Amino acid sequence: MKLKEKIKAIELRKKGKSYSEILKQISVSKATLSIWLRDIKLTSEQKRKLYFKLRQQNAYKGAKANQQKRIERTNLIIKEAKKETKLLMKNSLFLSGLMLYWAEGTKRREELNFSNSDPQMIKLMMEWFRKICIVPEEKFRIKLYIHNLHSRKNIEKYWSDVTGVPLSQFQKTYIKPNSLGHRRNILYDGTCAIRIGNKDLFRKIKGWKLGVIRRFDIL
Secondary structure (H helix, E strand, C coil), X not given: CCHHHHHHHHHHHHCCCCHHHHHCCCCCXXXXXXXXXXXXXXXXXXXXXXXXXHHHHXXXXXXXXXXXXXXXXXXXXXXXXXXXXXXXXXXXXXXXXXXXXXXXXXXXXXXXEEEECCHHHHHHHHHHHHXXXXXXXXXXXXXXXXXXXXXXXXXXXXXXXXXXXXXXXXXXXXXXXXXXXXXXXXXXXXXXXXXXXXXHHHHHHHHHHHHHHHHHHHC
């Protein structure tokens, strides 16, 4: 019997160490350790500390596992999207929308957000999201940013007509205070932001962009 190891294991257990912590310092099997320590009783405080430590460790392991799954899923979606680019580049709507999103869309935090004040551009992007990205109608959210000078009753109805998105899917309009530098054209209709909660689509768009870059590099 490894007497020195047993004595050390008992000392560590009496200090409230977990089996896994003790096994890092002593080279024995878990079964042997269990036999050595079966008569050692922990205090209520020691049990409480071990319980919370175990919860933290499990939470960390779970978070790391989810992070790895997310990385693998993201890489797969980007890889498949890059492959699609060869055929999609023949579609003018695909290229137009992708270039516009590349220039004006959100590129961080896996958020899909495209903002512009030009109604024709917003219409084109809605067409792109619908026909190329295949976004379900219920996933669209619209957020308006308007200066107080341009605020009027029918402004939300106007952008609802432009986007084809019902008012029930509009988020609260943000009305900016007037400033010396803002546009004073009373016909200005503010800025319309198209928002879509879909991280996988964000990753796919990233893959499309990488695919286009690769294609132009080849050319």
